[in-house]
Amino acid sequence: xxxxxxxxxxxxxxxxxxxxxxxxxxxxxxxxxxxxxxxxxxxxxxxxxxxxxxxxxxxxxxxxxxxxxxxxxxxxxxxxxxxxxxxxxxxxxxxxxxxxxxxxxxxxxxxxxxxxxxxxxxxxxxxxxxxxxxxxxxxxxxxxxxxxxxxxxxxxxxxxxxxxxxxxxxxxxxxxxxxxxxxxxxxxxxxxxxxxxxxxxxxxxxxxxxxxxxxxxxxxxxxxxxxxxxxxxxxxxxxxxxxxxxxxxxxxxxxxxxxxxxxxxxxxxxxxxxxxxxxxxxxxxxxxxxxxxxxxxxxxxxxxxxxxxxxxxxxxxxxxxxxxxxxxxxxxxxxxxxxxxxxxxxxxxxxxxxxxxxxxxxxxxxxxxxxxxxxx
Numbered sequence: 046x047x048x049x050x051x052x053x054x055x056x057x058x059x060x061x062x063x064x065x066x067x068x069x070x071x072x073x074x075x076x077x078x079x080x081x082x083x084x085x086x087x088x089x090x091x092x093x094x095x096x097x098x099x100x101x102x103x104x105x106x107x108x109x110x111x112x113x114x115x116x117x118x119x120x121x122x123x124x125x126x127x128x129x130x131x132x133x134x135x136x137x138x139x140x141x142x143x144x145x146x147x148x149x150x151x152x153x154x155x156x157x158x159x160x161x162x163x164x165x166x167x168x169x170x171x172x173x174x175x176x177x178x179x180x181x182x183x184x185x186x187x188x189x190x191x192x193x194x195x196x197x198x199x200x201x202x203x204x205x206x207x208x209x210x211x212x213x214x215x216x217x218x219x220x221x222x223x224x225x226x227x228x229x230x231x232x233x234x235x236x237x238x239x240x241x242x243x244x245x246x247x248x249x250x251x252x253x254x255x256x257x258x259x260x261x262x263x264x265x266x267x268x269x270x271x272x273x274x275x276x277x278x279x280x281x282x283x284x285x286x287x288x289x290x291x292x293x294x295x296x297x298x299x300x301x302x303x304x305x306x307x308x309x310x311x312x313x314x315x316x317x318x319x320x321x322x323x324x325x326x327x328x329x330x331x332x333x334x335x336x337x338x339x340x341x342x343x344x345x346x347x348x349x350x351x352x353x354x355x356x357x358x359x360x361x362x363x364x365x366x367x368x369x370x371x372x373x374x375x376x377x378x379x380x381x382x383x384x385x386x387x388x389x390x391x392x393x394x395x396x397x398x399x400x401x402x403x404x405x406x407x408x409x410x411x412x413x414x415x416x417x418x419x420x421x
Contacts, residue, residue, distance in 0.1 A: 046360040107363075110175050122199070122212045126366070126394045127276075129171075134189070134201060138209035141177040141189060150392070151194035164335040182210070186349060197377070197391040200302050202346040204403055214349045215403035222338075223367065226360040229334045229411040237419035240320050242305040243298070251420055253305045253326075256387060260308075261328035270286040271331050272363050276395060277368070278325045283376035283390040286321065287312040290381045312380040314358040318373035323359055332371075334360045340374075353407055358394070360411060369402045370395055 051311065104394040124145070125131035134147030143155055155175045156163040159182045162221050166173040182205045191199040204211040232240075241250040264281045265274045290310040294303045298308050304324055315336075323333040339353030347353075360372035375395060377388025393407070394402075 050263075078326045104146065111214065120212060122400060123398050124162040124203070124393075124401050125395075125397050126368070127392070130392055132191075134212070136203070136210045136212060139178060139180045140183070141203065141210055143173075143177070143189070143191070143414050145173060145177040147173060150197075152187070153190045153192045153194060155189060156196050158274075159183070163192070166387075173217035186346075191389070195389055195391070197389070197393075199391065199393050201401070202348075204348070205375075213290040213346045213404055215347065215400050218347045218407055219293045219375075219399045222403055222406065225408040226336065227336065228366065229413045232335075232412045232414050234415070234419050236416045237416060239299050240303060240414060241416060241419060243300040243303045248421065249305065252382050253308065254416060254420060255360075256308055257306075257321075257324050257416075258328045259303060262324040264325065265329055270310075274329050274366075275326060275331055275333075275363065275368070277362065278329075279322060279372050279375065279395050280390060280392075282318060282322050282372040285311065286318060286376060287378040287385050288318075288373065288376060289314055289385075290379060291383065299310065312387065313371040318376070319357045319359050319371075322370065322372050325416060326361070331361065332413065334413055336360050336408055336411050339407045347407060348404075356406070358406065367399060368396050369399070369406075371406070 061359050120136040122134045123131065124134065129146060130150075132143055135142040135144075141157075145152070145390050146336065152166045152173050152175075154163045154165045157177055157179050160179050161257045162179075164177055166175045175191075179187075179337060183208060184205050185203050187210070189203060191201075193199065194222045202213050202331050204213055220285050226379050235245075238247075238250055241253050260281075268274045270279055286307065289301065292298075292312075293314055297314055297316075301313055302320055304321060307317050307321050319335050323335055326333040338356060338358075340356035340358075341347065341350065341353045341412040356373075358369065358373065361368045361370070373393035375391050376391065377390065380385045381386060
């Protein structure tokens with residue numbers, strides 16, 4: 046166990062500096078854009094995700110616990126439905142037990158923000174476990190930081206009472222998110238056309254969609270099943286597109302969000318990330334919705350505040366269940382002062398459980414875009 050005070054002290058600064066990009070981080074040289082593969086720490090081409098019929102953990106129904114085992118489940122949080130990268134966080138008094146499976150990137154360690162004392166993960170194959178203890182946390186909120194092999198830091202907000210740690214209550218936000226996501230509105234043809242190319246030129250739009258098709262087919266080559274394809278597309282978008290801080294500071298326009306602009310410049314803001322992701326999925330026949338809403342930066346939760354910033358991400362139904370995807374917050378790539386800086390990716394916001402997504406994402410509207418109908 047060792048102190049990582051410098052890292053913990055810097056975390057608050059990183060979150061403050063990036064409102065729409067989740068935890069901006071330094072990275073490697075800018076890679077080739079078109080057709081570059083996702084980072085090697087991600088899922089390998091020989092493995093599949095969608096072949097798993099059930100998640101590694103399963104969320105329990107929200108009801109009053111009647112047994113000791115049910116009471117324990119009520120104080121647990123499942124972080125993801127991704128069967129090859131997920132964790133279960135269990136709260137037992139002033140102990141937090143993190144157990145999970147990590148096949149694509151190594152989980153090194155974890156700590157609480159309140160003390161910064163880092164506990165290393167113990168492994169059995171791809172399964173890992175970490176126990177955090179702190180009886181000195183003040184009542185209110187604390188944050189669990191998980192340190193990963195790709196230099197990403199995953200954080201989970203927790204509640205602190207006189208009896209110990211508890212999961213954040215996201216039930217109201219989670220219910221709202223699903224209700225709105227399951228009732229999308231169709232964006233009119235003219236609106237979709239502008240998301241392809243802002244000048245509304247049909248010939249240009251057809252050429253842009255031809256490029257989108259080429260990229261999507263390359264990404265999904267050898268992939269079977271919608272879940273595998275969607276995972277590959279999400280990782281490609283996060284790995285190859287850069288968050289445009291210059292545009293955010295000066296002016297975000299329809300052009301900033303258009304497919305033509307993104308393919309040409311390799312940069313955009315959150316709405317462009319979600320637009321490109323849904324277009325690439327549409328090529329594979331996967332219906333993906335575009336979500337507009339609010340999100341909280343700075344490691345906060347909607348249990349603490351409702352003052353989020355405007356944000357966009359995606360939602361789909363695969364094999365009969367909800368799948369949330371935020372490719373913008375999974376990307377650490379930045380474009381500032383006219384320069385691309387590669388930062389790599391994380392996978393927290395690919396298929397998080399609705400409970401965890403609702404910590405910091407709140408849906409306001411949900412829409413579908415028929416990219417091919419816009420070309421007619």
